[in-house]
Amino acid sequence: MKNLVLILIIPLFFLVGCSGGNGGKNEKNVYAIIPAPLSLSEMPGKFSFREKSTIVLSPMNESTRFSADFLASLVKNATGYELQIKEGTKAPNGSILMAVDTSVKNPEGYTLTVSKGKIVVKAGSPAGMFYAVQTIRQLMPPEVEKPFSGQPVNLSVPCCEIKDEPRFVYRGMHLDVGRHMFPVETIKRYIDLLAMHKFNYFHWHLTEDQGWRIEIKKYPRLTEVGAFRKETIVGHAGRKPQVFDGGFYTQDEVREIVKYAASKFITVIPEIEMPGHSLAALASYPELSCTGGPFEVGTKWGIFEDVYCAGKEETFKFLEDVLSEVIELFPSKYIHIGGDECPKTRWKKCPLCQKRIREEGLKDENELQSYFIRRIEKFLVSKGRKLIGWDEILEGGLAPEATVMSWRGVAGGIEAAKQNHDVIMTPTRYFYLDYYQTEPDNEPLAIGGYVPLETVYSFDPRFEELTEEQHKHILGVQGNVWTEYISTPEHLEYMACPRMFAISEVAWTPASKKDFEDFLARFGV
Ligand code: ACM
Ligand code: ZN
Secondary structure (H helix, E strand, O other), X not given: OHHHHHHHHHHHHHHHHOOOOOOOOOOOOOOOOOOOOOEEEEEEEEEEOOOOOEEEEXXXXXXXXXXXXXXXXXXXXXXXXXXXXXXXXXXXXXXXXXXXXXXOOOXXXXXXXXXXXXXXXXXXXXXXXXXXXXXXXXXXXXXXXXXXXXXXXXXXXXEEEEEEOOOOXXXXXXXXOOOOOOOHHHHXXXXXXXXXXXXXXXXXXXXXXXXXXXXXXXXXXXXXXXXXXXXXXXXXXXXXXXXXXXXXXXXXXXXXXXXXXXXXXXXXXXEEEEOOOOHHHHHHXXXXXXXXXXXXXXXOOOOOOOXXXXXXXXXXXXHHHHHHHHHHHOOOOEEEEXXXXXXXXXXXXXXXXXXXXXXXXOOOHHHHHHHHHHHHHHHHHHOOOEEEEEHHHHOOXXXXXXXXXXXXXXXXXXXXXXXXXXXXXXXXXXXXXXXEXXXXXXXXXXXXXXXXXXXXXXXXXXXXXXXXXXXXXXXXXXXXXXXXXXXXXXXXXXXXOOHHHHXXXXXXXXXXXXXXXXXXXXXXX
16 A cells, blocks of 8 residues: 555656745745756746736747747646747847847757846757756746646746756667557656656667567558567566456557657657567567467566577568668667577577578677677668667677667676767666665565665766767666566656656766755755
8 A cells, every 4th residue: 555655646746846846935946957957046036927928039930939839838737828929039028038049059958047027048949948948847836737726826937047958968768668568648748757857868668578569560460469468477476367468559659659759859769679579579470580489479577588580581571671660650860679688599509590600601699699780780771770779789799880778787888989889878777767766665566676866866977998089979878667567657657757857867967066965955855
């Protein structure tokens, strides 16, 4: 019961509590911005939105209009006021000026000046403008998140001067929908949380041993067969038979989510796992395996020995067909192809895999994995895309242009950066949000591990082993949420928050400005 209460209450607390906390009477100004901005000067007094407040755009174009509409919708939701939006260069008293200013060089940067009489936002790009509005949103009292009840609401923003831009160009959160399927509405809410905290990538882990979650027109069995498992483990050890579990996203739903994310300046990176973690695909098309099957969609968690056969041409034909449909759906320059945890057991015994090793002059099965990834990379590059893989893709040699996601610690990422490859850091010890966040006895069942908020917050991707030049290859960081033990939207949010907020600060805020006590204070803890 305690767990259930925690699960239900804590996300509500964060959704409301993290966005300001300056609601009471006689309150002082509160600057509860997460991630903390590059620079913030606090000033006395507040700007209050009034029914007659106007938003002035200089100039009015698609990008300023977009963020103005967003701000107006926040104010309308909370107060019922319909703010007027018009073009102009000057902000009269009581108004909000949103001006394109190309002197703001960082493409995600902005400046925000709040005085009692007006708010002035300047940004060089639509993303910067959008992030400025997210900051204004967090500076408002929690009432900004509540629909207007008919009671007057004083929506105010404390006076300040903010100059802001991100530390890293890649600020990501991942979600595994293979182990458990989550509804479109949950994915959108997850994207909302990301956008509020200035993340710009959503890594959507769409295929797994336990479920294939994306409709592929050319291979309908992937979702007819591969999207459902006949039962699932309940608890770490026990089994409850016949818990039928599954589902998938239609291509229309995928488009809807990609568009929704883009409207919040978030790029969705699809992950199609290969050569391992592919049992759901093999259950659908067993001829793509080394043994020919038959297989069933995974009902347990772990690593399975049946993987795509690297010796068969049909495997590459299939994957290129799948990726072609994926590329049509996802404008992201990055396509994630997994590459992790691929046992070589079947390849060692498979005549076709062994033939490939001989014919390609490969040394062993690690080099066969490298052959596999290089071949897929060549295909992606021919389509104008870039390959991302987990750090196992280093084994047997990196594909020439691959970006490495370092998860088994930071060593893989450091090695990749030394080889002049781009890197995203997502080490288990800091950024695996499926791990316990407090003592296991107080928590809903999780996969294991222990990654409390302070540990997440403490990560800093600077390494003695790397030169300044090599550090430039570290594009940023990402939190991962694997869902073997997470099956409801409430539990997902409980695991993701508040740790994703700590990751947002690792990703956005300069290390010199980070302060864990201050971070907690911004929650009102
Ligand atoms: C992973 O956690 N297997 C990338
Ligand atoms: Zn084989």
